[in-house]
Amino acid sequence: MALIQISEPGQSTKPHERKLAVGIDLGTTNSLVATVRSGQTTTLANENGEHLLPSVVYYAKDKTRLVGSEAKQYKITDPLNTISSVKRYMGRSLEDIKAKESPLHYDFIQTNSTVPRIKTQAGEVSAIEVSAEILSVLKKRAELSLGDELSGVVITVPAYFDDAQRQATKDAGRLAGLNVLRLINEPTAAAVAYGLDKASDGVIAVYDLGGGTFDISILRVTQGVFEVLATAGDSALGGDDFDYVIASWIQQQLELGDDIDKSLRNQIIHAACQAKQTLTTERLASINIASTTLELSREQLNNLIDPLIKKTLMPCRRALRDAQVELEEIKAVVMVGGSTRILRVRDKVGEYFDQPPMVDINPDTVVAIGAAIQADVLVGNKADSDLLLLDVVPLSLGLETMGNLVEKIIPRNTTIPATRAQDFTTYKDGQTAMSIHVVQGERELVPDCRSLGRFSLKGIPPLVAGSARIRVTFEVDADGLLHVSAREETTGIESGIEVKPSYGLTDSEIEKMLLDSMEHADEDIAARMLHEQQVEADRVLEALAAALDDDGDMLSAEERQSIDEAAGNLAKLKTGNDDRAIKQAMQALDRVAEVFVSRRMDSNIRKAMAGHNVDEFNA
Numbered sequence: 001m002a003l004i005q006i007s008e009p010g011q012s013t014k015p016h017e018r019k020l021a022v023g024i025d026l027g028t029t030n031s032l033v034a035t036v037r038s039g040q041t042t043t044l045a046n047e048n049g050e051h052l053l054p055s056v057v058y059y060a061k062d063k064t065r066l067v068g069s070e071a072k073q074y075k076i077t078d079p080l081n082t083i084s085s086v087k088r089y090m091g092r093s094l095e096d097i098k099a100k101e102s103p104l105h106y107d108f109i110q111t112n113s114t115v116p117r118i119k120t121q122a123g124e125v126s127a128i129e130v131s132a133e134i135l136s137v138l139k140k141r142a143e144l145s146l147g148d149e150l151s152g153v154v155i156t157v158p159a160y161f162d163d164a165q166r167q168a169t170k171d172a173g174r175l176a177g178l179n180v181l182r183l184i185n186e187p188t189a190a191a192v193a194y195g196l197d198k199a200s201d202g203v204i205a206v207y208d209l210g211g212g213t214f215d216i217s218i219l220r221v222t223q224g225v226f227e228v229l230a231t232a233g234d235s236a237l238g239g240d241d242f243d244y245v246i247a248s249w250i251q252q253q254l255e256l257g258d259d260i261d262k263s264l265r266n267q268i269i270h271a272a273c274q275a276k277q278t279l280t281t282e283r284l285a286s287i288n289i290a291s292t293t294l295e296l297s298r299e300q301l302n303n304l305i306d307p308l309i310k311k312t313l314m315p316c317r318r319a320l321r322d323a324q325v326e327l328e329e330i331k332a333v334v335m336v337g338g339s340t341r342i343l344r345v346r347d348k349v350g351e352y353f354d355q356p357p358m359v360d361i362n363p364d365t366v367v368a369i370g371a372a373i374q375a376d377v378l379v380g381n382k383a384d385s386d387l388l389l390l391d392v393v394p395l396s397l398g399l400e401t402m403g404n405l406v407e408k409i410i411p412r413n414t415t416i417p418a419t420r421a422q423d424f425t426t427y428k429d430g431q432t433a434m435s436i437h438v439v440q441g442e443r444e445l446v447p448d449c450r451s452l453g454r455f456s457l458k459g460i461p462p463l464v465a466g467s468a469r470i471r472v473t474f475e476v477d478a479d480g481l482l483h484v485s486a487r488e489e490t491t492g493i494e495s496g497i498e499v500k501p502s503y504g505l506t507d508s509e510i511e512k513m514l515l516d517s518m519e520h521a522d523e524d525i526a527a528r529m530l531h532e533q534q535v536e537a538d539r540v541l542e543a544l545a546a547a548l549d550d551d552g553d554m555l556s557a558e559e560r561q562s563i564d565e566a567a568g569n570l571a572k573l574k575t576g577n578d579d580r581a582i583k584q585a586m587q588a589l590d591r592v593a594e595v596f597v598s599r600r601m602d603s604n605i606r607k608a609m610a611g612h613n614v615d616e617f618n619a
């Protein structure tokens with residue numbers, strides 16, 4: 001398959017009129033910059049002709065920083081000052097990081113700010129700053145090879161990245177002096193690179209196996225518009241794991257046992273990685289370790305890595321189920337990530353999806369290429385392009401309502417950008433402020449979801465409960481960032497926040513929250529019913545108290561006593577957890593209060609009719 005044509009023949013503008021835009025794949029293992037030049041997409045190399053920049057930064061004692069392959073060589077000798085895979089820490093709290101990584105790879109410190117920092121000999125650095133170092137190198141590389149300053153960039157992020165992780169990525173771009181036009185999802189970028197937006201409508205799968213992570217995304221293309229239907233993956237499975245199983249095999253062959261020193265272990269892992277890459281093109285690789293030479297055949301490699309490849313198919317199944325599409329509906333499978341160069345991976349994925357996967361574009365560079373195409377459009381080089389990218393909200397966004405209940409405003413898997421508004425009202429007479437609590441998750445009760453932020457709307461005119469109209473608007477922008485605003489419609493008073501949670505959810509947390517919501521669905525419905533009855537009971541008791549205050553003298557002592565008894569019974573049951581009993585108590589109270597209600601009504605009518613002719617009311 002040929003690369004898609006970027007500009008129509010004859011339509012290309014003069015070079016000096018074109019704005020320079022690049023796409024950046026800020027990867028866990030490797031990063032890359034690409035651009036569109038005279039209608040061709042190319043990745044940009046450094047002065048040594050290398051395209052991939054290892055995502056590694058070395059902080060030296062004299063405060064100089066090395067980025068890329070130069071930094072990588074310090075990984076063995078000076079691991080604490082050589083930061084790699086920093087993408088895993090983006091938008092995460094120290095707690096999140098500790099939960100995933102044990103023992104911690106670096107010397108983390110919790111500072112006053114919410115962003116944890118890593119102690120290095122050149123000072124403390126945050127994940128955002130480390131990423132900015134990588135981005136700066138790519139920026140310089142692009143400006144050097146394009147000969148001018150960049151107008152804008154598109155940076156890619158995993159589809160499952162949450163608000164905090166996206167925000168952190170955007171901040172890193174800004175810190176590197178880049179004008180970040182947009183963040184787009186990696187699978188979407190890969191699909192764009194293959195021109196699937198120009199192809200016929202249908203569902204596609206993007207299989208991304210990188211150095212340390214695996215992601216599968218199911219996208220729907222409709223008239224050139226992409227929609228992410230579902231994502232799944234394994235944040236701890238990638239090419240590195242292939243290296244480890246080969247390394248274990250080497251250790252076995254050399255009868256070294258597990259207890260070997262770190263430097264030898266690192267040498268073995270390095271040799272394993274080289275053998276793995278050799279076997280993509282050769283049938284046999286020789287490995288030299290500890291003055292012994294071993295041979296590893298492609299068949300042996302396949303046997304070693306088969307269980308790991310198999311492990312990637314489970315998330316594939318899950319993603320299809322989540323997206324509610326059948327395997328037969330998948331009309332293309334796009335391969336992304338360095339590890340999909342392995343022929344065995346291609347074969348197994350092809351077998352699973354029952355079709356040969358797309359591999360024509362180098363899987364290392366395909367994401368950066370798609371990002372470059374999108375950047376070129378966004379910067380205005382392709383005037384009448386209709387390329388519009390749509391992604392989805394990974395978890396439902398909503399707010400807390402009375403009784404600890406979650407009202408979902410933007411449901412999970414809604415395509416973004418999205419704006420949804422809902423009207424709310426005050427709960428109490430004369431209520432002049434409303435506190436708005438924004439939450440994320442699939443569960444019905446607030447404590448089971450994740451709190452994203454709070455703000456309050458003050459200055460609501462004191463009205464009778466239920467008559468103020470407060471419109472709450474949720475807006476998720478094209479980068480996946482959430483803004484929430486509230487407006488009281490009669491006065492126009494407004495308040496809002498940009499939801500910037502200090503830390504993000506880990507993808508396994510997202511997964512857990514989704515699983516929980518399925519597991520607890522019944523429980524949740526029961527809990528919801530209970531809360532609804534409790535809120536209703538509160539309302540009834542409050543209204544009754546107010547009415548007794550005003551018109552209590554309409555009742556005989558006996559009547560009053562039976563109402564008080566029924567109300568007392570309801571107040572007692574209300575704090576329990578039997579929603580049916582609460583309902584029955586409410587009905588009982590209704591019955592004994594009936595005479596009071598009708599007497600009040602009569603009296604109100606009499607008051608209203610005083611001085612009027614009865615016929616006026618019959619008109």
Ligand code: ADP
Binds near residue numbers: 211213277278340364
């Ligand atoms: P990431 O998206 O995590 O930054 P990449 O897509 O750059 O990662 O993939 C890096 C992984 O690809 C590494 O584990 C590397 O060993 C593996 N890889 C690169 N080239 C080959 C190859 N020819 N054969 C097998 N694996 C390869």
Ligand code: MG
Binds near residue numbers: 027028210337367
């Ligand atoms: Mg990648």
